[in-house]
Amino acid sequence: MNRLDYLVLIATILAIPLYGLWRTRGSASLGQYLRGDASIRWATIGLSVLATQAGPITFLSMPGQAYESGIGFIQNYFGQPLALIVVCAVFVPIYQRLKVYTAYQYLGERFDQKTQLLGAFLFLVQRGIAAGITIYAPAIVLSALLGWRLNLTIWLAGGLVIVYTVAGGTKIVSITQRYQMIVILVGMAIAFAVAVYRLAPDLSFGHTLSVAGKMGKLEAVDFSVDPHKRYTFWSGLIGGFFLALSYFGADQSQVQRYLAGGSLKESRLGLLFNAAVKVPMQFFILLLGAIVFMFYQFEKPPIYFNQPAYQRAVESGYGPQLEALQTQFEDVFAQKRAAIRAVSNASSNERDEAINKLRDVETRARDLRDRTRGVLVQAGVDPKSKESDYVFITFILQQMPHGLVGLLIAVILCATMSATSAILNALGSTTAIDFYRPLIRPEASDHHYVVAAQVLTAAWGLIAIGVASFASLVENLLEAGNILGSVFYGSILGLFLAGFFIRRVTGTAVFFAALLAQALVFLLFATTNIGYLWYNLIGCAAVLVLAPVLQETLFRGTQASAGV
């Protein structure tokens, strides 16, 4: 990175929060602080919802995921458009009608206080950890590759977010996310164009995609019904539906985004915008990873993308072993380049043989990477980190022109700030409204609760920075967030669906059903290896089955709520 990159980076990440602070200057009522105001329209809501979900991991890890395993991850999003429609039709009208600040207030209204607190508690645990991962994920990679100090990077991303989120509440989160998301989309579109432009000039784009497909990188849809496969059409559609339904319907970090503005119409339009653009957006991000993969078939990649770890192993005395692997890798790379050209020039009779040869050479290249990783593990340097998380950022730093490097680092930091601000805003609001107000200070002024929400938001920010600072390396940043969500989301969603659809159950029955469902998911998580998306379905189904059973057996005498 040179001065131009730093100028672009600093200007981009500072200008948006400063503009947000200017737009939200002056004092706000509790309603304005937690729900924004009527100036927030559907486009802002739509971009804000998109930014909250995306986060830095999407832009850092997802191209690397496609580089490593192909674009099949896209199927995880297949349930989302359907879930968003259900949220528009069922959840949003209820939240808007009740004028709730948090989703969990609905549980209090429909059932009782302990069910409200359970829903809010599960959210706080899950999102409190997730906030730390959101800050930690880009910090560990950026600090390794740019030589920045890890703690400095964590505080740079986290500290700025705390300041503006505390100051401006929901409205500043929505405004800043709108512009941060525009920067992200423009930056990624430019990165896509540059990556395509940098592909081998003697191979057309169509031929490049054909070869990528033959190398197993472009299988977007897999109709297999094997439950142990992580990404299939069915797990994405069914498991992904329940994950998305829980995330958009019952996770305060999203609920607060689309309730901002207070209009049913604007909320729904913002969510339907997401239903339309999410799958294509993720497809292009994954395709970018596949294109980067093809780029590195002609331009020699490092044998191991986490170069700082590689260098540490060399310095620890493992240089000769690594050098021997590097020599073999260079030989295999030359063979692979020849094999790709053979595939694209082969007649239809020769094609199968050429493809088999290419796959064979690719397997050998993979084997050399694995052996390199083995040496790094032996050397005790960075043994757990996922190499694929370093692929896209390495491509940015080594292949993009100056200025654009700064913009793309800004994209990653913007994504960090936008996702973190939404989470902190939700954590602070939930703690203030679901715990502090009913349990500690039930009768206080609006101003008092605004200050309480600000203090609690700042406290959660510091906790998130603490989690990020002390987090050990998570094996795969992209998966960690989804797995964490899937473990908790099923039972949270079950609470809400029981409230919406099962008229006769009481708070006590649904409360214990959710506890049992959560215990079941923990047990399955610890003892089986089923695809994590299924936990959403299992947790939710367990609540919906157990709640009526408990109601009819153990809690038969308790009065079912008439609802609110």
Add this chain to the structure above:
Amino acid sequence: MKVGDDQSDSPSWRKAYGLALSLFAVEVVLLYLFTVRFS
């Protein structure tokens, strides 16, 4: 409040949901064709 208590879903919203569903179906078909073409 439970589902059914709220009657605010007008036909125009149902059309919007239908449109979003159709768009999603088209996206999946295109992805499937992409997979068939390049795998």
